[in-house]
Amino acid sequence: xxxxxxxxxxxxxxxxxxxxxxxxxxxxxxxxxxxxxxxxxxxxxxxxxxxxxxxxxxxxxxxxxxxxxxxxxxxxxxxxxxxxxxxxxxxxxxxxxxxxxxxxxxxxxxxxxxxxxxxxxxxxxxxxxxxxxxxxxxxxxxxxxxxxxxxxxxxxxxxxxxxxxxxxxxxxxxxxxxxxxxxxxxxxxxxxxxxxxxxxxxxxxxxxxxxxxxxxxxxxxxxxxxxxxxxxxxxxxxxxxxxxxxxxxxxxxxxxxxxxxxxxxxxxxxxxxxxxxxxxxxxxxxxxxxxxxxxxxxxxxxxxxxxxxxxxxxxxxxxxxxxxxxxxxxxxxxxxxxxxxxxxxxxxxxxxxxxxxxxxxxxxxxxxxxxxxxxxxxxxxxxxxxxxxxxxxxxxxxxxxxxxxxxxxxxxxxxxxxxxxxxxxxxxxxxxxxxxxxxxxxxxxxxxxxxxxxxxxxxx
Amino acid sequence: xxxxxxxxxxxxxxxxxxxxxxxxxxxxxxxxxxxxxxxxxxxxxxxxxxxxxxxxxxxxxxxxxxxxxxxxxxxxxxxxxxxxxxxxxxxxxxxxxxxxxxxxxxxxxxxxxxxxxxxxxxxxxxxxxxxxxxxxxxxxxxxxxxxxxxxxxxxxxxxxxxxxxxxxxxxxxxxxxxxxxxxxxxxxxxxxxxxxxxxxxxxxxxxxxxxxxxxxxxxxxxxxxxxxxxxxxxxxxxxxxxxxxxxxxxxxxxxxxxxxxxxxxxxxxxxxxxxxxxxxxxxxxxxxxxxxxxxxxxxxxxxxxxxxxxxxxxxxxxxxxxxxxxxxxxxxxxxxxxxxxxxxxxxxxxxxxxxxxxxxxxxxxxxxxxxxxxxxxxxxxxxxxxxxxxxxxxxxxxxxxxxxxxxx
Numbered sequence: 001x002x003x004x005x006x007x008x009x010x011x012x013x014x015x016x017x018x019x020x021x022x023x024x025x026x027x028x029x030x031x032x033x034x035x036x037x038x039x040x041x042x043x044x045x046x047x048x049x050x051x052x053x054x055x056x057x058x059x060x061x062x063x064x065x066x067x068x069x070x071x072x073x074x075x076x077x078x079x080x081x082x083x084x085x086x087x088x089x090x091x092x093x094x095x096x097x098x099x100x101x102x103x104x105x106x107x108x109x110x111x112x113x114x115x116x117x118x119x120x121x122x123x124x125x126x127x128x129x130x131x132x133x134x135x136x137x138x139x140x141x142x143x144x145x146x147x148x149x150x151x152x153x154x155x156x157x158x159x160x161x162x163x164x165x166x167x168x169x170x171x172x173x174x175x176x177x178x179x180x181x182x183x184x185x186x187x188x189x190x191x192x193x194x195x196x197x198x199x200x201x202x203x204x205x206x207x208x209x210x211x212x213x214x215x216x217x218x219x220x221x222x223x224x225x226x227x228x229x230x231x232x233x234x235x236x237x238x239x240x241x242x243x244x245x246x247x248x249x250x251x252x253x254x255x256x257x258x259x260x261x262x263x264x265x266x267x268x269x270x271x272x273x274x275x276x277x278x279x280x281x282x283x284x285x286x287x288x289x290x291x292x293x294x295x296x297x298x299x300x301x302x303x304x305x306x307x308x309x310x311x312x313x314x315x316x317x318x319x320x321x322x323x324x325x326x327x328x329x330x331x332x333x334x335x336x337x338x339x340x341x342x343x344x345x346x347x348x349x350x351x352x353x354x355x356x357x358x359x360x361x362x363x364x365x366x367x368x369x370x371x372x373x374x375x376x377x378x379x380x381x382x383x384x385x386x387x388x389x390x391x392x393x394x395x396x397x398x399x400x401x402x403x404x405x406x407x408x409x410x411x412x413x414x415x416x417x418x419x420x421x422x423x424x425x426x427x428x429x430x431x432x433x434x435x436x437x438x439x440x441x442x443x444x445x446x447x448x449x450x451x452x453x454x455x456x457x458x459x460x
Numbered sequence: 461x462x463x464x465x466x467x468x469x470x471x472x473x474x475x476x477x478x479x480x481x482x483x484x485x486x487x488x489x490x491x492x493x494x495x496x497x498x499x500x501x502x503x504x505x506x507x508x509x510x511x512x513x514x515x516x517x518x519x520x521x522x523x524x525x526x527x528x529x530x531x532x533x534x535x536x537x538x539x540x541x542x543x544x545x546x547x548x549x550x551x552x553x554x555x556x557x558x559x560x561x562x563x564x565x566x567x568x569x570x571x572x573x574x575x576x577x578x579x580x581x582x583x584x585x586x587x588x589x590x591x592x593x594x595x596x597x598x599x600x601x602x603x604x605x606x607x608x609x610x611x612x613x614x615x616x617x618x619x620x621x622x623x624x625x626x627x628x629x630x631x632x633x634x635x636x637x638x639x640x641x642x643x644x645x646x647x648x649x650x651x652x653x654x655x656x657x658x659x660x661x662x663x664x665x666x667x668x669x670x671x672x673x674x675x676x677x678x679x680x681x682x683x684x685x686x687x688x689x690x691x692x693x694x695x696x697x698x699x700x701x702x703x704x705x706x707x708x709x710x711x712x713x714x715x716x717x718x719x720x721x722x723x724x725x726x727x728x729x730x731x732x733x734x735x736x737x738x739x740x741x742x743x744x745x746x747x748x749x750x751x752x753x754x755x756x757x758x759x760x761x762x763x764x765x766x767x768x769x770x771x772x773x774x775x776x777x778x779x780x781x782x783x784x785x786x787x788x789x790x791x792x793x794x795x796x797x798x799x800x801x802x803x804x805x806x807x808x809x810x811x812x813x814x815x816x817x818x819x820x821x822x823x824x825x826x827x828x829x830x831x832x833x834x835x836x837x838x839x840x841x842x843x844x845x846x847x848x849x850x851x852x853x854x855x856x857x858x859x860x861x862x863x864x865x866x867x868x
Contacts, residue, residue, distance in 0.1 A: 085505040108506060108528060108545060122528035124544040124586045124613055134539045134587055152590020154539050160531050178531065 054188035057081035064157025075256035093199035131157030264289035308439035324459035325356035543612035568810020599633035635695035676793025712790030
């Protein structure tokens, strides 16, 4: 009987204890709404934002995939305008435009509820889906014969994007590709643009800053360290610490340049992170051009900058091996006074075509190209004139002092053409030297007189 | 019973009961999802197509026609792209006109047949998907519930036959996948599997059509396995026009040499080609060469009588003598299979396969008043794109008006 009493009491006690613990792990709701309700709410909100936050459309800085070493790795700019009836109009101008360099198309869009809110371009658009299509109809360009196209992979770009960050009143949206997990970004255009004109201007801008046929290097200064950024003109630069080298220490990160209002925006696909663990939150990714000092400044508050290399060391080295030239009639590449001097000489010497500058054995040679009438025919000829040259890297200037004709041909030309002397003397002064539009591209050399800023000339 | 035991049992019951009710439960409120009668957004650009699909597929047959591609509904190992909206409209009206409407008319149970056996989901994708063996997939069926139609962006209703034609790209695929679905309800007769037993070959992509036909398969893909053989047989019988079917049967009536050509080096390759060319008498014995996915080169030609030097040996009148050595009569086998298919459709679904074929082809090709097919230059005339001189419209224009009307 005692055992029964003990057993009864024990069971009662344990059961009661279990009763009180059964609700122990219930938690208070963290959100006032269920997950489904919140997702639905974001869907409605983002749908409105796509249309309302950018009435003039968006610039889409698109990185199709996560690769770093193939031709498929580049970034691209598209323009998009979203409409409330779920149409989206797109425009782009790049190698994947099926209808030529510039393409437009209209298709459908939707914010869907996936694992989170997803911006889905769920009907075919000739622009965006060119990066996803496993098959391209007109493989007329070399890169389209790569094995990847034959195997039906295409470029493998995303067309559905998780909406990672889209502030309610914000003028940007950060997206993450659903399959490739690369981050792309949309920036609202502050004013309406003509899309064809936009891409023409963007093409010119890229040509001014990072011309295709010219290797460009610049520097990234970030967190007290300096990095070399080599081959921006390829769209897939290699970045490495200045004290290292590209092979052992380099990272390839594609970037795109875009025009947003009056600002030039450069965005890399990934943060430029050289920390040991790859988790440097202050690593830069996006930059805005500052024309005052010709640099690209990081949009994050870390003071990072992309700076061009100094022109004088570059030109000083380059002029030793390469002649920079200009045609006499290239009026857009010289000031009126230079143009007048060129034309005056041309009127005396009708075969005069161009001049060029090149350094030879420590002497700058200005070579005049013209034609001579010999044995009843016009023969190309040239005459060179020597200048003493002094380079000043600190203030980026070059000083030329005229020595005189290099040979009898030059002497004869000078004697026979009174308009040649003033032209030669126009070069006998100090010039400030830079790239023609920016020092990020030194493909063309601009020389501006330090005594008269209205006197300038641009050599190719 | 001992009173303590009784009390123990009662206490346990009480504890369990209280335990079940002691934790608070969430109260269920109203649904968070909009529950309105009109569930389509009339301001949407796609409202006309959405309304058409609702009235032509969803309400009558409980079929969801998805043209806004759902990435999660595709094979994630493949890169594909969505369908162009205009192509989706065309595919929707053509699916209704050449598939659903046909079965509604001819199946014994009419609409009920489609409600019972139609896939519940048709998912349209813009591009084909590519496989590691170099082939591409135009469509597939999943568990009888869903059919995925790919390559919608290649749709051109002006072209019915050929590799980019409507039939090869879409409607043969639709009928093919539909046969699989019907097969899952009533399995095709087991004796069918024995007819070509031992001849099925997973290497079908490298099998030229002549060889496949001569072995009793309507297409090379039919030679993959018995289930595909069954589906290919019915779908191609329905969609191939008479001329195409008859050409296939002519090919099936011959035996073929399939000669592997040595290509280890260029000299051997040239020697082989020269030998074959020297032995050609007329086109009928020449054949052609093809390459396989593992870079072999083969020469295929009709089997004819040849001498010791591999030269054709015609009869006294100079006619080629065809030879038959493999013991397989391709024509007889295909006809035998067809008889089984016709019986199966009749028995289980009250569908006359010949009527089905006639109906489908009558909708694709213009017919003369006597019921024969109109031909121009030997080619069938496409009913979908042929412009009526009186109305100035084509049949396709009329079909598209069924979608356009919702714009109002």
